[in-house]
Amino acid sequence: MHETQTVTNPLLNEKYLVSGGYKVYPKSYTKNDKTSFVMFKKDAEKYLFVKGSGPLFDELEGETLSEDTKIAPANHANRLVLNRYFDYTNPRAFGNKITTMGVGDRLGLASPGHIDIMRQYQVKPILAQQSIRELSLMERSIYDVLDAASYAVIQEGYTGGFGADGDHLKLEEDIKLALDAGMSMLTLDCSDYIRNEVPEMSVEEQEAEYNKLPEELRKHYEKAYLDKTFEAAGMSITFDREELIYNVLLYSDALNYMVHIYNEYIKKADREIDFEVSIDETATVTKPESHFFVAQELINEGVKVNSLAPRFIGEFQKGVDYMGNLEEFEIDLAKHANIAKYFDYKLSIHSGSDKFSAFPIVAKHTDGLFHLKTAGTNWLEAVRVLANHNPKLFREMHKYAFDHFPEAQAYYHITPDLDSIKALDEVSDEELPEYMNDRNARQVWHVTYGVLLTAVDEEGNRLFKPDFFANMDEFEEEYRESLVGHIGKHLETLQIPKV
Numbered sequence: 001m002h003e004t005q006t007v008t009n010p011l012l013n014e015k016y017l018v019s020g021g022y023k024v025y026p027k028s029y030t031k032n033d034k035t036s037f038v039m040f041k042k043d044a045e046k047y048l049f050v051k052g053s054g055p056l057f058d059e060l061e062g063e064t065l066s067e068d069t070k071i072a073p074a075n076h077a078n079r080l081v082l083n084r085y086f087d088y089t090n091p092r093a094f095g096n097k098i099t100t101m102g103v104g105d106r107l108g109l110a111s112p113g114h115i116d117i118m119r120q121y122q123v124k125p126i127l128a129q130q131s132i133r134e135l136s137l138m139e140r141s142i143y144d145v146l147d148a149a150s151y152a153v154i155q156e157g158y159t160g161g162f163g164a165d166g167d168h169l170k171l172e173e174d175i176k177l178a179l180d181a182g183m184s185m186l187t188l189d190c191s192d193y194i195r196n197e198v199p200e201m202s203v204e205e206q207e208a209e210y211n212k213l214p215e216e217l218r219k220h221y222e223k224a225y226l227d228k229t230f231e232a233a234g235m236s237i238t239f240d241r242e243e244l245i246y247n248v249l250l251y252s253d254a255l256n257y258m259v260h261i262y263n264e265y266i267k268k269a270d271r272e273i274d275f276e277v278s279i280d281e282t283a284t285v286t287k288p289e290s291h292f293f294v295a296q297e298l299i300n301e302g303v304k305v306n307s308l309a310p311r312f313i314g315e316f317q318k319g320v321d322y323m324g325n326l327e328e329f330e331i332d333l334a335k336h337a338n339i340a341k342y343f344d345y346k347l348s349i350h351s352g353s354d355k356f357s358a359f360p361i362v363a364k365h366t367d368g369l370f371h372l373k374t375a376g377t378n379w380l381e382a383v384r385v386l387a388n389h390n391p392k393l394f395r396e397m398h399k400y401a402f403d404h405f406p407e408a409q410a411y412y413h414i415t416p417d418l419d420s421i422k423a424l425d426e427v428s429d430e431e432l433p434e435y436m437n438d439r440n441a442r443q444v445w446h447v448t449y450g451v452l453l454t455a456v457d458e459e460g461n462r463l464f465k466p467d468f469f470a471n472m473d474e475f476e477e478e479y480r481e482s483l484v485g486h487i488g489k490h491l492e493t494l495q496i497p498k499v
Helices: 015-020 055-059 076-085 111-118 132-138 142-156 172-181 203-210 215-225 241-266 288-300 326-343 359-366 376-389 391-403 405-409 429-435 439-447 449-453 465-474 476-493
Strands: 002-004 023-032 035-042 045-052 063-066 069-073 100-103 124-131 163-169 185-189 228-232 235-239 274-278 307-309 346-349 370-374
Touching (some): 055 076, 076 142, 100 476, 111 124, 111 476, 142 163, 163 172, 215 241, 235 241, 235 288, 241 274, 241 288, 359 370, 370 376, 376 391, 376 465, 391 405, 391 429, 391 449, 449 465
Parallel strands (some): 100 124, 100 370, 163 185, 307 346
Antiparallel strands (some): 045 069, 228 235
């Protein structure tokens, strides 16, 4: 059995740690049988100072200092060892009765700050949350993401449980990879199977297209829905012929894919997996009738959904507040929240970072039970720390980001007004951190993280990455506090109760 102590830490006085002057993380002190360890940082890399004997001591790889002392790197192999001995270092599923918040850590540095603040609230963190797109842009693997999350849990002495989300996965090979790696949540992005041309068709064109479908399939849908009214949490949802044809054409291919993925991967998994269906990554706003249709079909096929993400009215763009009419949004979200309650799963809000004006509406109509995804806002807080301490590097990265914005914008739907952004030569060094509050500048920075951190010079050397991470290492605690404040604002505005 294990125990985690955060006050009494006998390893803090070890000669190796004291004489080396290393930064030690006191909350990480952990004991298992005859072995104990504490995490420390040496030359910007993290290690475990391990003391004792027994199986855990023997299995951790590293440099042996004496018969009972070892320095174990915080690497992938040792993470797998720790996973076997300390279950709380493994990601877990939370089901549909616990509020969860995805706080994807693009840099591998943000989870300690996320844990610091989120452990104070009645919410569970999904610490590892990366899409294949983000992994590719950052030249990271899914194993890197899981390693960073597990070691953050150890560093913070956090035993409350965390999740890991294979975010916006589309391809079966990526889904298999994510689940084999140990992800506890899967967000299935069905956008490739949603026919976005359907809303642009005339009623006559939709009818003609519908008649091309197999007769057996049409009979199935017509028997289940045609001219029927469903009462869902105080709402009446009716499918006349036009409404039914619209939804069948728009979503039938996507539904087939959802059912296939669930039966082939989720149902056959050797552990609980939180299964989220995403129909939000499209240009088509999800009508309440469409949400109901998709959910009812999944229920009919025996698919257990933990959360579903519709495409709301207005704009949920990256790193900035909600764009649209809040009164209309509240009416729309209330309907979707009622449908989610009716089918007993959580409503999921994607691109949810910094949507402060919308958060009280989300809290009100979901009764505080939802899943919300954030990610890039944590990168933006890192950039703010950089602006505060290394204005020269900030300015160089800013220019490069704007010069290469078009290639980064291809990956994200954002619409910043570039002309409204104040020229950087008109901004003093002291004003740079505040400059990150400009919504248009934030959006440019938000999507160019991959371009910036993989940029190379003519000799193939990284232009910014080494210096950027050196600054993050030096100002580690400031970054933590920045995240505590920023994510804390999210939690407070979402009206999540404290523990």
